[in-house]
Amino acid sequence: xxxxxxxxxxxxxxxxxxxxxxxxxxxxxxxxxxxxxxxxxxxxxxxxxxxxxxxxxxxxxxxxxxxxxxxxxxxxxxxxxxxxxxxxxxxxxxxxxxxxxxxxxxxxxxxxxxxxxxxxxxxxxxxxxxxxxxxxxxxxxxxxxxxxxxxxxxxxxxxxxxxxxxxxxxxxxxxxxxxxxxxxxxxxxxxxxxxxxxxxxxxxxxxxxxxxxxxxxxxxxxxxxxxxxxxxxxxxxxxxxxxxxxxxxxxxxxxxxxxxxxxxxxxxxxxxxxxxxxxxxxxxxxxxxxxxxxxxxxxxxxxxxxxxxxxxxxxxxxxxxxxxxxxxxxxxxxxxxxxxxxxxxxxxxxxxxxxxxxxxxxxxxxxxxxxxxxxxxxxxxxxxxxxxxxxxxxxxxxxxxxxxxxxxxxxxxxxxxxxxxxxxxxxxxxxxxx
Numbered sequence: 445x446x447x448x449x450x451x452x453x454x455x456x457x458x459x460x461x462x463x464x465x466x467x468x469x470x471x472x473x474x475x476x477x478x479x480x481x482x483x484x485x486x487x488x489x490x491x492x493x494x495x496x497x498x499x500x501x502x503x504x505x506x507x508x509x510x511x512x513x514x515x516x517x518x519x520x521x522x523x524x525x526x527x528x529x530x531x532x533x534x535x536x537x538x539x540x541x542x543x544x545x546x547x548x549x550x551x552x553x554x555x556x557x558x559x560x561x562x563x564x565x566x567x568x569x570x571x572x573x574x575x576x577x578x579x580x581x582x583x584x585x586x587x588x589x590x591x592x593x594x595x596x597x598x599x600x601x602x603x604x605x606x607x608x609x610x611x612x613x614x615x616x617x618x619x620x621x622x623x624x625x626x627x628x629x630x631x632x633x634x635x636x637x638x639x640x641x642x643x644x645x646x647x648x649x650x651x652x653x654x655x656x657x658x659x660x661x662x663x664x665x666x667x668x669x670x671x672x673x674x675x676x677x678x679x680x681x682x683x684x685x686x687x688x689x690x691x692x693x694x695x696x697x698x699x700x701x702x703x704x705x706x707x708x709x710x711x712x713x714x715x716x717x718x719x720x721x722x723x724x725x726x727x728x729x730x731x732x733x734x735x736x737x738x739x740x741x742x743x744x745x746x747x748x749x750x751x752x753x754x755x756x757x758x759x760x761x762x763x764x765x766x767x768x769x770x771x772x773x774x775x776x777x778x779x780x781x782x783x784x785x786x787x788x789x790x791x792x793x794x795x796x797x798x799x800x801x802x803x804x805x806x807x808x809x810x811x812x813x814x815x816x817x818x819x820x821x822x823x824x825x826x827x828x829x830x831x832x833x834x835x836x837x838x839x840x841x842x843x844x845x846x847x848x849x850x851x852x853x854x855x856x857x858x859x860x861x862x863x864x865x866x867x868x869x870x871x872x873x874x875x876x877x878x
Contacts, residue, residue, distance in 0.1 A: 466546035467553060470520035472527045473536035480509040482561040484594040486643060486692040490684030491567055491601030491653040496530060497751060498689035498701040502562060503532040505596040509561025513539040515603075516572035522564065534562075542572075548580030557585040562596040565603025571614045573606050578640060587642050594694075597643060601653050604684070608649040609835075610671050611636040612663075621662030626779040628666045629729040635667060637674055638835060645696045645759040647835060648676055652683040655712065662781040665742060665774060668714065669735055672723045675838045677827050677861050678794055680762065681714030688749040696759040700767075702749025709749045710769075715762045717743050717773070718792035723867040732779030739782070742774040743790040762794035809860070811850075811875045816860070818846040824870060827861040828853075853877050 483505040487498055503511065503526060511534050513522045520539045527537040538560075540553060547553050557563065563586070565573065577583050589595045599607050605614075612619075612635055619632035627633070635650075650671060652664040660683070668679035684690060688702040690711045702709030716722050719737040726734035735741040747755045747769040755767030773784040809818040818826065824841045826848065836858065839848050855877055862871035 466542060466544055466550050468519075468541045468543070469552070469556075470523055470539045470541075471536060472520070472523040472538070473534070475536060475538075477559040478509055478535040480507045480561060482506055482509060482593070482595050484644070484694040485596045485598075486607070486645065487564075487596075487598030487689055488604045488607060488651060488682060488684060488692075489598065489600035489653075489689040490655065490686045491604070492686035494525070494600065495687065495689040495701045497753060498691050498699075499526070500530050500532055501691045501699070501701075501753070502564070502596055502598050503530060503534055506532075506534055506562035508533050508535060510535050510559055511537045511562045511564065512556055512560035513537065513564050513566055514542065515539065515566035515568060516542050516576065517568040518566060522566065526564075539566075542576055545576050545580075548577045548582045550582075554581055554585050557582065557589055560589065560595065562598070563589060564597075565599035565606060567601030567603055569614060570602040570605040570611065573602065574611070574613050574615070574636060574640065578636070583640060590641065590643055600689075604651050604653050607641060607643050607646055608651045608682070609638050609640075609642065609647045610650040610667065610676070610679075611640060612650065612652070612667055619663055621659055621666075621781065622779075624663040624666035624733075625776060625781060626732045627730060628669055628727060628733045633663075633666060633670065635670055637671065637676070645692055646682075648678050649680045649682055651681065654686050655683045655710075656685045656708075661712075661774065661783075662776070664714065665735065665776060665781065666733055668716070668742070669724045669727055669733055672716070672867070673727050675825060675827070676835070677863060679716050680794070681712070683712040683714070685709045685711075685749070690749075691753060692759065698757045698759055699753035700747040700749040700755040700757070701751070701753045704748040704750050704755075711747045711749050711755075711757070713745045713747065713757050713762065714742050714774070715744075715790065715794055717741055718790050720869065721867040726778075733776050734778055736775045736777055739775045739784060740773045740787075741776065743787070744772045744774050745789075746770050746772060763789055765789075807860075807871045807873045808862070809871070809873075813878055814849065814851040816848040816850055816875070818848060818862070820844065820846060822864055824862055824864050827863075829859045829861070830856065850875075850877065 485505040671679040700711040717740040724735035758764035
């Protein structure tokens, strides 16, 4: 429940702070590793007081294992909360506060990531996480934890911001919706695209938090416009009000936790509209953003976040819902953000890979298991996605013959999406690499 608690005296069970040059560690519980199998889950929290029900959901998936809190500021505020206050049995809770980039290769930090069953990123400044860990052994260890161990992952505020495949990095400070909409390439609109964490169901997703204080809808729409500009064919977004959290299970179903209807608490799921072309009409340096597309540039589902998490959204198709949420249309004209309420659900499906059923008939390419031969009548961009929706690469195709080497791809089925210079789809099919 939402409340303010002032603790004058805090008792930590078996707390052992360990200080090193690149980090400070606080351990509550058993410091020895316990070997259990976690149940995959993802929690995205809006940044104010944590939602107890969502945090319990997360801890239960650690299956009695070890919980690791990673942060770049603060101290051990999560230790007692996770270890004792929520009534979920875990072996230990350790907070590691990283103080500089040396933490990105510190053997102890790497060891504790490998031993954890649940990792939670605290709030603060997401630029620290990027500066400390991008292209480091910690980044590799985190992705191994997510993709190989199937560990539980979560974050709040800045910690939520780094979990999408596209990240507002805040390298030059924060940015308001007004500033972002009126200069989408401004110095404060700093983004990282597909080069940090690979969290299932969050490919092609940019997240945002504190959504009700202040209004951040316009800036997240700008982030998605920039994603479209750099070649993301299906920009997506997830956002939470401050006291809200969304929990995503192993099947891609998102459960929205909050205190609606006592408070107006929502989770927002943002997806590009069904218009073709669907990319922004005006996206230029020093010019205000225009992304209208017949007043349906984005189709947004506003889910009512309830105590029991019963309002759900399916991240496999980005259209299936349960509960009494509302579809909205969002669009921007010359830097002015607009919302149309009580709209119809979109009529095109996003699977994370393709937007409709595909046919391999008449497509302008031939695939021989390691090379894709593409014949083009015009310049185009080609994108390949795996079956989880993760973008595996993008290529520019010239008019005439193009040879694309795909020997680096693992065996499996992939979607091939070919679009012309205006963003219109001119080819959509699947290939099976043996």
